[in-house]
Amino acid sequence: MARFLYILLIIFALYGCAKEVELDKPASYYEEMGDSLASEGKFVKAAERYEQALVRAESPEYAATIQLALADSYFLAGKYIDAIPIYEVYLEVYQGWESAKLATVRVGLAYFNLVRYASQDQTNTERALFYLEEVKNKYPDLVEEYDVDLRIQLLRERLAKKEMQIAFYYARILKPESEILRYKYVVTHYSDTIYYGEAVYKVVKLLLEKDELDEAEYYLLIERIKILLLIIISGYITTDIFYLFKCRKERIG
Numbered sequence: 496m497a498r499f500l501y502i503l504l505i506i507f508a509l510y511g512c513a514k515e516v517e518l519d520k521p522a523s524y525y526e527e528m529g530d531s532l533a534s535e536g537k538f539v540k541a542a543e544r545y546e547q548a549l550v551r552a553e554s555p556e557y558a559a560t561i562q563l564a565l566a567d568s569y570f571l572a573g574k575y576i577d578a579i580p581i582y583e584v585y586l587e588v589y590q591g592w593e594s595a596k597l598a599t600v601r602v603g604l605a606y607f608n609l610v611r612y613a614s615q616d617q618t619n620t621e622r623a624l625f626y627l628e629e630v631k632n633k634y635p636d637l638v639e640e641y642d643v644d645l646r647i648q649l650l651r652e653r654l655a656k657k658e659m660q661i662a663f664y665y666a667r668i669l670k671p672e673s674e675i676l677r678y679k680y681v682v683t684h685y686s687d688t689i690y691y692g693e694a695v696y697k698v699v700k701l702l703l704e705k706d707e708l709d710e711a712e713y714y715l716l717i718e719r720i721k722i723l724l725l726i727i728i729s730g731y732i733t734t735d736i737f738y739l740f741k742c743r744k745e746r747i748g
Contacts, residue, residue: 522551526561529568538572544581559589563598575605576710596634600641607646614658624650643675648687655685659694675701 529544546564552558562585569578582602586595598679603626609619624647631643638644662677678701681694695714 517687
């Protein structure tokens with residue numbers, strides 16, 4: 496019952512100020528109207544009816560059903576910003592329920608559809624990755640159906656690209672210490688992305704410029720298997736960087 500009261504408080508907070516609530520008809524009346532509108536593809540109108548049904552729900556189980564229908568209506572209408580908080584409240588209140596599987600997928604996809612260019616804020620990317628990785632770990636039976644692995648990879652590519660852009664910014668304003676930290680972050684956290692090779696190249700080059708040969712050797716030799724597979728193919732680690740390393744080592748040695 497405490498969970499039920501909690502969800503009602505959340506819904507009133509979200510919608511109570513915007514709409515006048517009339518408690519003259521049962522929840523099932525508005526739920527049926529919502530179902531009918533949703534079947535016709537009128538998802539925004541359906542959401543309005545589900546909102547009315549939700550504040551009249553007589554039990555936590557019934558409220559859960561209607562809340563998920565409400566979130567799905569916003570999702571299917573492309574109103575992801577409206578759908579996300581409803582899904583997230585649902586997952587907080589009804590975690591462990593079988594229906595949480597679909598809610599987790601949908602909120603991840605909602606964030607995914609709000610992902611912005613790499614030059615912009617990546618909060619939605621991070622949230623999408625969080626939920627889709629949760630789907631992969633908790634609900635492997637849904638991975639293929641919703642292309643979860645592909646979506647996760649695309650999100651990781653986007654986050655790696657963001658780190659590289661920040662590194663390039665530090666390079667332009669001549670802050671090599673901050674620049675190399677960003678490249679190292681990509682090497683450590685995004686070795687499965689297309690930016691790994693360029694990041695390793697940049698790290699090694701900056702280390703050689705500072706004559707930090709031991710660490711440069713680490714990135715050249717310890718990471719050599721990944722370098723061969725992911726970097727030489729992309730053209731970033733070439734014979735010139737190995738030659739530069741050899742010359743620096745011979746000069747210092």
